[in-house]
Structures are given as C-alpha cells and as structure tokens.
C-alpha cells in the first residue's frame with residue numbers, strides 16, 4: 038500500500054466541485070424529490086430506516102438486475118452499494134428467484150423448522166468450523182442474541198467492543214460508535230457513550246470499548262475490569278472493521294486477541310454480518326485463520342431476504358440447547374429465507390464465485406491505487422474479498438482515532454456525488470465501502486475506476 042502521495046488539495050476547488058455535483062444530482066433526481074415529498078407525509082423522514090435518509094432527499098430505487106439498479110428517475114447505475122453489502126449474489130439472481138418462487142407455492146411460514154434450515158446449518162458449520170447454529174432475522178438480532186448467550190454462558194454482565202464499531206441497533210451495542218472525537222476520553226479508558234437518545238445509561242455502562250489493532254490496550258482494560266469485579270462476558274468485534282471504510286487487522290493482532298480472551302475465559306464473538314460470506318466462503322474466520330467462540334451472520338446470508346444466524350462452539354451453545362438461555366423468534370428459520378439461503382450457498386456463492394470476486398477486487402483496488410499515484414492524491418485503495426474502498430487520508434487508518442483525525446470528509450462526500458452522477462450507485466456516508474457481486478464484470482469495475490480518475494483529474498488539474 039503506497040503512501041507517498043504529496044498533492045495538497047485546494048478546499049475551494051473541493052467546495053466548488055461539490056456545489057456543481059450537488060446541483061447536477063438534484064437535477065437528475067427530480068422523481069426522487071417528488072417521492073420524498075409524498076413519502077414523508079406517512080413515512081418518518083420519508084424512509085424505512087434512518088440509514089436510508091439523505092439531504093436534500095433520498096434516492097428511491099425501483100428495480101435491480103445483476104449488477105445494475107434503476108432509480109425512480111430511470112437512472113441506470115452499476116450497484117456498488119449492494120444493499121449495505123448484502124447482495125453479493127447480484128440482484129434477481131435466477132437461482133435465488135427460482136428457489137423463492139418454488140417455495141412460495143409450498144407455504145412461506147410455519148414457525149416450524151424445514152429441511153432447508155438444516156441444510157443451511159450444515160453448510161455454515163462446514164464453512165465456519167463452528168458446531169452449533171441458530172437463526173434470526175437481522176444482524177442486530179444476531180449480535181443481540183450472541184451477547185445474551187455469552188452472558189448466559191459466563192454469568193457476567195459487562196461486554197467489550199471495539200471503539201467505533203457498529204454491531205446493530207440494540208441498546209447493548211449502540212455504544213461508542215460515530216461519536217464526537219472530543220468526547221472519546223483516554224485511549225486506555227475510553228468513555229462508554231450512547232449512540233443517539235433512548236439508550237439507558239445503565240445499559241451503556243455495561244459496554245466497554247477498546248481501540249482496534251491494540252491487543253495491549255484490550256488486555257490492560259480487561260485486567261482493570263477484572264480488578265473492579267466486572268470481567269467481560271465477551272469481546273464482540275469485526276475481525277476486519279467495515280465501517281471506517283475497510284480497516285484490516287495488523288499482523289498478529291487477531292491471534293493475540295484470541296489468546297487473551299481464551300486465557301481470561303471471555304467469549305470471543307466475531308461479528309461477521311459484513312465479512313461473513315463476502316471476504317471468503319467462511320468469512321473472516323477462514324480468511325484470517327483465527328477461530329472465535331461465536332460468529333454472527335446476516336446480510337448476504339439471505340440472498341436479499343431478511344436473515345441472520347449465530348454459530349457457536351458446542352460448549353457455548355449448550356446454554357441454548359439446555360434452555361438456560363432462550364434463543365427464540367417467530368420468524369427464525371423462515372422457509373422462504375432458508376430456501377433463498379440454500380440456493381445462495383450451494384448455487385451462487387461457489388468457489389468459482391469467490392475466485393471471480395477476488396479477481397475483480399484486485400482489479401478495482403489496483404485501478405484506484407494507480408489513479409491515486411498518478412494524481413498524487415492523499416489516500417490509498419484497500420480491499421479484501423468482495424469489499425474495498427478508497428480512503429482519503431494521508432496516513433493509514435488503523436482504528437477509530439486515526440480515522441476521525443485523518444479521513445477527509447469533504448473529498449469523501451464529493452466522491453459519492455461524482456459516482457452518483459456518473460452511473461455508480463454507492464453507499465452514502467463516509468464510513469462505507471463498496472461491495473462487489475458475483476454478477477459484476479471487468480466493465481463494471483473499470484467504470485468505477487474511470488469515474489474516480491475523472492474526479493482526481495478535476496480535483497488536481499481541471500477547472501470546476
């Protein structure tokens with residue numbers, strides 16, 4: 038990863054380009070504007086989830102096929118957003134569409150386990166090497182239940198997470214993410230800060246955050262918590278952070294975390310809601326070769342249907358089997374979702390598919406990195422599996438602090454506008470990365486690189 042960029046970007050040029058691109062996007066999305074005016078009369082903020090909101094209005098989509106999506110204005114775009122990293126299969130994949138259509142005719146919900154649910158568990162066991170599985174309906178449910186299982190198993194209440202990591206929208210993990218940098222506190226003793234209102238302080242204080250890529254800080258905090266009589270039940274973490282762009286673990290870090298948690302009898306949960314099934318067939322667990330005690334999955338698992346799963350060792354999951362912890366849910370293992378997941382795992386996300394994703398990701402990362410070097414931009418391209426991003430930062434991001442200090446928010450916003458105006462549908466927000474699908478082609482990733490090149494040219498040489 039080359040870091041020899043030298044160009045100093047002119048803030049006035051960034052501002053002018055941003056203004057121009059904003060006006061252009063507004064002009065191209067007037068049907069979205071009209072939909073927004075209608076939607077907000079009945080749908081809070083005009084959207085189904087706050088993460089879909091955007092100023093001055095969200096972009097409303099109508100349909101998708103393979104790597105392409107269309108918005109309500111008829112704009113045709115390569116999809117690099119892919120439903121917040123869920124649609125690695127591409128849109129309307131024939132194998133998944135068939136599985137769902139066949140299942141619909143047989144009944145879509147019983148609250149009784151179907152064979153597809155057993156087959157999917159067998160395959161997840163094979164891929165992730167964890168013996169016992171259960172289903173839920175979202176990533177939030179997966180992390181919520183995994184944490185409860187860890188608490189039930191250890192009999193402890195405190196939990197540990199990585200500062201800045203997102204693990205869903207339940208109270209225990211809506212802590213110490215996306216907060217103002219000034220309020221973080223000392224690195225050795227980060228504050229536990231609620232992410233938004235409505236989260237009880239009593240719950241927030243049970244969640245303790247430590248920096249990513251710093252096993253020493255984790256171990257010291259565990260030792261202090263133990264001395265205070267509140268040793269954590271679990272460490273929940275992404276093995277590679279996927280919400281500060283992409284932040285990979287430093288060599289040896291995950292192994293140290295594994296060793297520390299094992300030595301202290303703390304359940305290690307890899308939250309693989311984003312990494313599972315996208316960065317390898319067996320997620321980060323396979324890719325980095327470090328075995329956690331539990332894994333949480335969602336997003337890609339359901340092939341576009343709401344899904345989630347929790348895997349664990351025989352020992353940890355015994356508290357579920359023996360009824361000590363209630364792991365329940367009306368729609369868990371829903372037949373439609375399980376039919377889609379089965380088709381996805383066996384017919385779509387095959388070894389060839391992962392080879393294809395790797396090849397394309399190498400190409401897009403190399404293409405973006407070449408642009409950065411040509412224009413000497415302060416930044417770098419980084420990727421793994423189906424995922425990656427350009428991080429606009431003069432130094433490498435290793436944790437939340439380096440991200441907050443160094444990431445150039447203005448250029449990140451400009452890049453999004455540039456993409457949207459040139460047929461690249463990307464996730465809004467400064468924290469997100471691209472997700473490729475098995476239906477993406479060289480043409481798709483070359484289009485992405487070409488738009489980035491155009492922006493780099495205008496940023497450094499062109500006239501806004």
Ligand SMILES: Cc1ncc(COP(=O)(O)O)c(C=O)c1O
Nearest residue numbers: 175176177203204205310311335
């Ligand atoms: C790592 C991680 N865990 C959990 C979640 C929550 O998943 P969901 O939005 O399906 O509840 C997300 C969502 O982006 C995530 O990125």
